[in-house]
Amino acid sequence: MAEPMGLGQLWRWWRQRRNRNPHLPSSQQLLSWMDASPIGWMLLDRHNRIRHLNPRAERILGLEGSRLSRGRHLGDVCDDPNLANSVGLARRQDRPQRLEWPYRQQDYDVMVVPGVEGWMGVQLQSRRSLEAQLQQQERWVSDVAHELKTPLTALVLVGDSLADQVNPQNERLVERLQRELLRLQDLVRDLLELSRLENTVPGRGLQLAPVELGQLVQQVWTGLRPLAAQRQIGLSLEQRQPLEIQADGSRLHRALLNLIDNAVRYSPDGAQVVVSLSSRGGWCLVGVRDHGPGLGEQDLEHLFERFYRGDPSRVRSQRSGSGLGLAIVQQIAVTHGGRIQASNHPEGGALMELILPVHNAQVP
Numbered sequence: 001m002a003e004p005m006g007l008g009q010l011w012r013w014w015r016q017r018r019n020r021n022p023h024l025p026s027s028q029q030l031l032s033w034m035d036a037s038p039i040g041w042m043l044l045d046r047h048n049r050i051r052h053l054n055p056r057a058e059r060i061l062g063l064e065g066s067r068l069s070r071g072r073h074l075g076d077v078c079d080d081p082n083l084a085n086s087v088g089l090a091r092r093q094d095r096p097q098r099l100e101w102p103y104r105q106q107d108y109d110v111m112v113v114p115g116v117e118g119w120m121g122v123q124l125q126s127r128r129s130l131e132a133q134l135q136q137q138e139r140w141v142s143d144v145a146h147e148l149k150t151p152l153t154a155l156v157l158v159g160d161s162l163a164d165q166v167n168p169q170n171e172r173l174v175e176r177l178q179r180e181l182l183r184l185q186d187l188v189r190d191l192l193e194l195s196r197l198e199n200t201v202p203g204r205g206l207q208l209a210p211v212e213l214g215q216l217v218q219q220v221w222t223g224l225r226p227l228a229a230q231r232q233i234g235l236s237l238e239q240r241q242p243l244e245i246q247a248d249g250s251r252l253h254r255a256l257l258n259l260i261d262n263a264v265r266y267s268p269d270g271a272q273v274v275v276s277l278s279s280r281g282g283w284c285l286v287g288v289r290d291h292g293p294g295l296g297e298q299d300l301e302h303l304f305e306r307f308y309r310g311d312p313s314r315v316r317s318q319r320s321g322s323g324l325g326l327a328i329v330q331q332i333a334v335t336h337g338g339r340i341q342a343s344n345h346p347e348g349g350a351l352m353e354l355i356l357p358v359h360n361a362q363v364p
Contacts, residue, residue, distance in 0.1 A: 046118025190324040197331035206248040238276040255332040258325040259288040266292035286354040294344040
């Protein structure tokens with residue numbers, strides 16, 4: 001069995017990265033920042049041996065003033081099975097895992113992040129401080145959104161009144177005013193929804209019920225069909241058999257609406273939006289493919305960031321979104337314990353794949 005990479009080897013690996021990009025900080029600098037962080041940090045090697053603990057993590061684990069834990073197996077220092085399971089799941093799935101962790105009569109929020117060559121980063125934060133920050137952020141966004149709702153509603157009514165009295169000289173200006181006001185209304189609504197989703201711990205706040213995905217896709221398409229019909233765009237649903245999962249129907253409806261609407265906007269006139277449904281190993285896969293020009297490298301890197309807008313030449317529709325649609329989809333996937341990924345289809349066009357667990361347990 002190969003020996004795990006120690007911190008010295010990790011530093012050498014980091015120096016190789018810095019040689020390619022000399023503007024990156026040194027590994028020693030990164031570790032010093034980690035030590036100064038008010039959040040607990042723990043670095044594990046590929047065999048779950050502790051290679052670094054910052055002072056905050058030592059206090060959380062009850063190891064204050066002790067450096068003897070470094071090099072020991074995680075299970076010898078902390079035998080809590082929930083933490084071990086999260087680390088193991090992050091390794092197997094190669095994606096971050098979030099855990100609400102009661103330990104030593106305190107509640108913590110744990111984020112386990114897989115890295116290169118088997119390294120794992122474990123972040124430990126007090127639930128009290130985290131919840132206070134999240135509540136403050138949600139209150140701020142909610143207050144701003146609600147404060148904007150009233151004047152926007154009033155302005156929309158003013159725009160409607162002007163439209164009834166429009167003359168040829170100002171018709172275009174009034175149409176533009178109405179269009180921009182509606183866009184601002186959508187933006188406020190999406191900001192409020194995204195804030196709620198980002199402040200929801202995965203598994204909590206979901207109204208779980210059986211959802212048949214084929215029927216849900218058809219419901220979503222019923223709402224989009226009038227817009228798609230204007231450009232002769234149709235829906236092709238590929239489903240071998242009915243597929244039912246445990247999910248929050250309203251939020252999943254929103255996710256599929258955003259994905260399919262996005263595919264319609266990027267599809268050329270007369271094309272088909274292809275939605276495929278399949279399941280394997282306790283997971284379901286919802287693929288949404290357009291027949292547009294596909295995604296560039298920058299799109300693939302930033303696609304799910306809020307307010308990111310890709311190359312405008314790719315858009316085949318005059319409609320514009322808030323720039324939050326795919327960020328909302330990502331958060332809905334995360335709250336269900338799943339994920340969203342994007343790629344270019346081998347036969348052309350962009351492919352969005354929503355991956356969700358078939359059975360989703362509500363966290364008490």
